[in-house]
Amino acid sequence: MATPDGLITVCFNGEIYNHAALRQALEAAGHRFRTRSDTECLLHGWREWGVGLLERLKGMFAFALWDRDRGELLLARDRLGEKPLHYASLPNGGFVFASELGGLLALPELPRRIDPVAVDDYLALGYVPDPTTIFAGIRRLPAAHFLLLHRGELATLAPRRYWRPPTSAAPAPPEAAAELARRLDAAVRAQLMSDVPLGAFLSGGVDSSAVVACAARAVAEAGTGPLAVFTIGFENGADERPAAAALAAQLALAHHADVGQVDYVAAARDQARIFGEPFGDHSAVPTLMVCRLARRHVTVALSGDGGDEVFAGYRRYRWHSLAEAVRRLVPGGMRRQIIGGLAAAYPKLDWAPRWLRAKTTLTELSLDSALGYYRTACKVEDGRRRRLYAEAARRALDGHDPSARFANLMAECDEEDGLLQAQYADLHTYLPGDILAKTDRTSMAVSLELRPPILDHELVAWGMALPASLKLRRGVGKHVLREAMAPLLPAATLWGQKRGFADRIGGQFRARAPEVTARLARGALPESGLFDSAALARIVEEHASGRAEHSQAIWQLLVLEGFVAQAGGATVHDSVQPVMVA
Secondary structure (H helix, E strand, O other): OEOOOOOEEEEEEEEEOOHHHHHHHHHHOOOOOOOOOOHHHHHHHHHHHHHHHHHHOOEEEEEEEEEOOOOEEEEEEOOOOOOOOEEEEOOOOOEEEEOOHHHHHOOOOOOOEEOHHHHHHHHHHOOOOOOEOOEOOEEEOOOOEEEEEEOOEOOOOOOEEOOOOOOOOOOOOOOHHHHHHHHHHHHHHHHOOOOOOEEEEOOOOHHHHHHHHHHHHHHHHHOOOOOEEEEEEOOOOOEOHHHHHHHHHHHOOEEEEEEOOOOHHHHHHHHHHHHOOOOOOOOHHHHHHHHHHHHOOOOEEEOOOOHHHHHOOOHHHHHHHHHHHHHHHOOHHHHHHHHHHHHHHOOOOOOOOHHHOHHHHHHHHHOOHHHHHHHHHOOOOHHHHHOOEOHHHHHHOOOOOOHHHHHHHHOOOOOOOHHHHHHHHHHHOHHHHHHHHHHHHHHHHOOOEEEOHHHOHHHHHHHHOOOHHHHOEOOEOOHHHHHHHOOOOOHHHHHOOOOOOOOOOHHHHHHOHHHHHHHHHOOHHHHHOOEOHHHHHHHHHHHHHOOOOOHHHHHHHHHHHHHHHHHOOEEOOOOOOOEEEO
């Protein structure tokens, strides 16, 4: 969209939920609107406020705005990273940007070099973290950042931050649960704005149920119900259908459910097409399925994403808080010597339940805070990962440490609040890199717009700043959210066991070990020069025999193999150069 004089043009992806209030303020300042679109607020807002526009926006967005008169290009991304934005400099001095990596790769003059460091980060975390991408020459604008470029000045590309979540806790607010209920209800109502059919995802867990309960109440008040909700289950895995159906009946919702059956060996090949780069969260497969189910009925859907990060729902927060208590009691040197020694002596039991995997727990306790938390978030641990690489790749990765990102982020927070440190790190890594990338790409793949009301930035800032005791109490996370939703949701929903949203994949990889071995050990990965074929074959054999549990590593390697194969093949030129993709 452009201004009538053609001096300002914007290309915009997302939704601005407070555009009506912005329009009112801009009209009072003398601006005249031609449409009812939220996009037009960006044009007038830039002319009135400049980059100050960004701090006034409430919504999910990635946009590029060109001011021909000033000779300025503004690229901006929303505060939590709900919408993606990639950019690159061209060898001829040009500058390009796009929502998807594929939009940039369509340019023949753009170098296509796979970065070995990004591969290592991907295997460590399950995704390539901002601001990097799998390609050495392409960057991703971080969440809550903007890039302002002036005509003829492209030598330095330095994104600037315009918003930061809290780095220390505030005093406990009075009636915190009631205040949370009010804030969540307001966020849900703001995001119910739609000119097309709207529904919601429903897993039966606390987060999606809280969003659905607020939405159902608002829809009932407006007389436009019943709210359509969507659930996917797996008969031999995590099945959310019974819990979701019970809540849907209680709230008088229009419930649509489906059963999932997935060939994960084949599905790994689809990830590159959907994400444009390797993506290692296998729950993306059922997420795509529930998006397809929803798209048959609606165009926009609400989700419960963000509740675990904002209100401390992940089990690893509980482990990290316990480890932090031990660290405060036992000096670092003693922890490393005594607890670290016990960890080294204890057998590694990958196949056992968490409470029997004392080697993992002892190792985490022996480490400093940031490194210990990184270990809880790491998908393929450092030693196992490095054994997979060819010698040239190991040389290229010399000195790279994925945990440094966590240490730097956690150092920005109050050192006495270990829980907030972990949440803050996740808000900058796991949330935009995994959760939001997963939901955005899978929903966009079927032309469904997905909105997570819990990630309203004002609600996020308020929730993150709550004292740890309101978020994590007696080993149970999201305490204040459960209290806030008690008037709307049954106790079974509020206090039931977390099920997760993923199918079991290990059995498929054991049953189809020869096929998996052929894909990994005799395919694109060893041909790329990054991986050792014998090590790849060995990890499949260990998993198939039951001697070790490698299902996550195998899934990520299958996804990476599919990406490299679809990218056209790769070769390593020397020990320090990235991979060149044809």
